[in-house]
Amino acid sequence: MTLDQLDLLLSQVQKPARYTAGEMGAVVKTLTPGMLRYAFCFPDLYEVGMSHLGMKILYGHANRRDDVWCERVFSPDADMQTAMEEMGVPLFALESLDPVKDFDLIGFTLQYEMCYTEVLNLLNLAGLAIRAKDRTDPFPLVVVGGPCASNPEPLADFIDLVSLGEGEEVSDELFDLCIQAKKEGWDKPEVLRRAAQIPGIYVPSLYDVTYNEDGTICTITPREGAPAVVSKRVITDLDSVYYPENFIVPFLDIVHDRAVVELFRGCNRGCRFCQAGFLYRPIREKSFETVAKDAKNLIESTGYDEIGLSSLSTSDYCGLEPLLDSLLDWTEEKHVNLSLPSLRIDNFSESLMEKVTRVRKSGLTFAPEAGTQRLRDVINKNITEQNVTDTCRTAFLGGYTAVKLYFMMGLPTETLDDIKGIADLAQKVVDLYYSMPERPKGKSVSVNISVACFVPKPYTPFEFEPQDSMEALREKQKYLLSCVRSRKISVSYHDSATSVAEAALARGDRRLCQVVEGAFLRGSRLDGWDDHFKPLAWQEAFEEAGLDPDFYARRRRSYDEVFPWDHLDYGVTKAFFIREHQKAMQAATTPSCFAGCNGCGAQRLTGGVCKCI
Amino acid sequence: MYIKTVRIFFSKSGRAIYISHLDLMRAMTRAFSRSGLPVWYTQGFHPHLYITFALPLSLGTTGLCESMDVRLLEEVSDEEIISRLNAALPEGVQAVSAGEPVMAPKEIMWADYHVHLRCVVSEGRQALERFVALEEIPTQKRSKKGMKTVDIKPMLKILSVEEQSDGLMLKLRCRAGVEINLNPTLALDALTEITGFKSDWTTIERFAILNEALENFK
Numbered sequence A: 001m002t003l004d005q006l007d008l009l010l011s012q013v014q015k016p017a018r019y020t021a022g023e024m025g026a027v028v029k030t031l032t033p034g035m036l037r038y039a040f041c042f043p044d045l046y047e048v049g050m051s052h053l054g055m056k057i058l059y060g061h062a063n064r065r066d067d068v069w070c071e072r073v074f075s076p077d078a079d080m081q082t083a084m085e086e087m088g089v090p091l092f093a094l095e096s097l098d099p100v101k102d103f104d105l106i107g108f109t110l111q112y113e114m115c116y117t118e119v120l121n122l123l124n125l126a127g128l129a130i131r132a133k134d135r136t137d138p139f140p141l142v143v144v145g146g147p148c149a150s151n152p153e154p155l156a157d158f159i160d161l162v163s164l165g166e167g168e169e170v171s172d173e174l175f176d177l178c179i180q181a182k183k184e185g186w187d188k189p190e191v192l193r194r195a196a197q198i199p200g201i202y203v204p205s206l207y208d209v210t211y212n213e214d215g216t217i218c219t220i221t222p223r224e225g226a227p228a229v230v231s232k233r234v235i236t237d238l239d240s241v242y243y244p245e246n247f248i249v250p251f252l253d254i255v256h257d258r259a260v261v262e263l264f265r266g267c268n269r270g271c272r273f274c275q276a277g278f279l280y281r282p283i284r285e286k287s288f289e290t291v292a293k294d295a296k297n298l299i300e301s302t303g304y305d306e307i308g309l310s311s312l313s314t315s316d317y318c319g320l321e322p323l324l325d326s327l328l329d330w331t332e333e334k335h336v337n338l339s340l341p342s343l344r345i346d347n348f349s350e351s352l353m354e355k356v357t358r359v360r361k362s363g364l365t366f367a368p369e370a371g372t373q374r375l376r377d378v379i380n381k382n383i384t385e386q387n388v389t390d391t392c393r394t395a396f397l398g399g400y401t402a403v404k405l406y407f408m409m410g411l412p413t414e415t416l417d418d419i420k421g422i423a424d425l426a427q428k429v430v431d432l433y434y435s436m437p438e439r440p441k442g443k444s445v446s447v448n449i450s451v452a453c454f455v456p457k458p459y460t461p462f463e464f465e466p467q468d469s470m471e472a473l474r475e476k477q478k479y480l481l482s483c484v485r486s487r488k489i490s491v492s493y494h495d496s497a498t499s500v501a502e503a504a505l506a507r508g509d510r511r512l513c514q515v516v517e518g519a520f521l522r523g524s525r526l527d528g529w530d531d532h533f534k535p536l537a538w539q540e541a542f543e544e545a546g547l548d549p550d551f552y553a554r555r556r557r558s559y560d561e562v563f564p565w566d567h568l569d570y571g572v573t574k575a576f577f578i579r580e581h582q583k584a585m586q587a588a589t590t591p592s593c594f595a596g597c598n599g600c601g602a603q604r605l606t607g608g609v610c611k612c613i
Numbered sequence B: 001m002y003i004k005t006v007r008i009f010f011s012k013s014g015r016a017i018y019i020s021h022l023d024l025m026r027a028m029t030r031a032f033s034r035s036g037l038p039v040w041y042t043q044g045f046h047p048h049l050y051i052t053f054a055l056p057l058s059l060g061t062t063g064l065c066e067s068m069d070v071r072l073l074e075e076v077s078d079e080e081i082i083s084r085l086n087a088a089l090p091e092g093v094q095a096v097s098a099g100e101p102v103m104a105p106k107e108i109m110w111a112d113y114h115v116h117l118r119c120v121v122s123e124g125r126q127a128l129e130r131f132v133a134l135e136e137i138p139t140q141k142r143s144k145k146g147m148k149t150v151d152i153k154p155m156l157k158i159l160s161v162e163e164q165s166d167g168l169m170l171k172l173r174c175r176a177g178v179e180i181n182l183n184p185t186l187a188l189d190a191l192t193e194i195t196g197f198k199s200d201w202t203t204i205e206r207f208a209i210l211n212e213a214l215e216n217f218k
């Protein structure tokens, strides 16, 4: 596409800067013969995709090679899609404005299940066949990665390859394979066959799935030399792995607009509802010196005025205090703020508090996740009521007057007592505030309870559990409201309209491909956005496919059932999940890995043990 | 404390015309930070870069004589400001000159635009003739108190109309400034409303910013 054509498109849309690129840090290369062209697609709007750290890492990593040019692709918003369709402009990559259809490799990062129809939408907008078997040329090759690649079965018919685990090393191997394939003119079956030999690459079309009469899976059998089990890739040493020295700096105000440094991968906690906590094991830290260096590089190259620390649980990072000291040495002088997301309640010390208050002050948020001790033990959120009140006391002493508490509803074994417990806990925080003579003078407190619906995910101890019914969840929401007595407490729901579809897709098998396609053909796209989600389209798509969402979402699964993702190995063993599930049912907790290895199995992948430096 | 204020003139074209004014302010702040130039930050709880723009430019319009003021903590030559800033600016935004401010932004009275209308020449001509002959041009304009009707006739002068192979090139002079500011797209919308004429494609470029005596803003 020429710039003139782009101008014409952009005159018809809101927020044209989403589609123009030209930001500082965007990589524009001169095409050379044999250069591999890689379109990295984030199946959501620019503002969401550009906030994502993984994409920044893999973009920089791919572009450090002279023989690869990686460009970005985001979803057009509705107005842009209409304009493109009317003008006959196919999906294009931001940097070159070239059609995605002409690229060699098309990568999608799958961050959440509700992006699946958007993957189909983007393939279709690019002018490509949606089903992998109808794309008979070897290139463009369609590969997916990201957390939802851990169960890619609902997309199995549409994609060529799946990259399991961390992408830095395996993407290089994949680029090399594609370059060789193009040079030697391999056909598609040969490309797929060879790709399946790369550790961490899963080729869904090389596996046959059979089903039992009750609809559960009977066997998953590889063909043509594909491995019986594909293990995810992990980076062993985070201090030597590539990390970008530069980010693309968007013009638009995006969701997370700052320099981000990575503290560690994996999580020592083992909260039983949390898929990320298990998917990213084993635990590997970056030394605080590396993190401090990454932060400095990024601030100098981007001009950002904020550094975010990224990990699943910031306050569990062993080097946090020395890191903050070394950052605070120069950030204040340079007018740079620090933001510390994902703080936990139980190790929020006073000295950490002091450092955080030197950092930008906003409301504090914590996640007790459940209202009673019993239920917190079931989900292995190893915190007590005392932890919550102690932390709030520290925060109030530090001048905070607003606290946000995150909870989940619909957790396994949950009763109305647990729901009431949420309101009671919030009330205790309010009472605590007014019992403190040292509280900030003349200000009142505000406690916001934010409640999300629990969705059971694969690779967690709750992968066996049914999802709560919509009716039960609605009842519980009403009941919670009736339990709240103070005006200082507000309740917000993270609504649940998408949660049945999400739950079905999360633990779905490849028969759901038909449902995803059906929903797409009925106009579903960008399902993660409330104003786009079409519940009826999904309902009809399920009916048309003759499948019941409840079979996937609301069925209790036995320990010996073959799961659709059983041939994909993310480190933590099913035996461990079974053990954890049994403990959950007895409300027995498992301590943090920092007190000793709990034997989850993930350390096999690094050939050693997890460690905290 | 800062030692002086410096006014930097820059252009905004190509892909950069789609950067909104608000986004441009943020992009400039980051560019100054990357450039390492010794610029002054406001004091207080949330220090931020002191930067003011003389006259915001609308989204989609090219600007050749845009300007912004920042304050310097140390002496830096004008050439060095330009070269260091240019190394840090995104595609399409280019610093052109720097120097001590001469006029205050509130002295700005007019802005001149090149407006290129891709159209059938005779149709465009006819419409413009009707438009120019009008005594009044009542137009809906957004104000703080909602929509209101204003006569834009006194705010607008058509300086020249030139025929080109694919349409017309107008030189428009519009009232500009903090108090009263006429966006040329508003005038073009009025043209369409009154005469029914609409170009296939319009590009707008602001090429001069003037004071009451029609001297260039310096």
Ligand code: SF4
Pocket: A267, A268, A281, A282, A283, A593, A596, A597, A598, A599, A600, A601, A602, A603, A609, A610
């Ligand atoms: S291998 Fe051991 S220490 Fe590592 S995550 Fe698993 S249980 Fe924790």
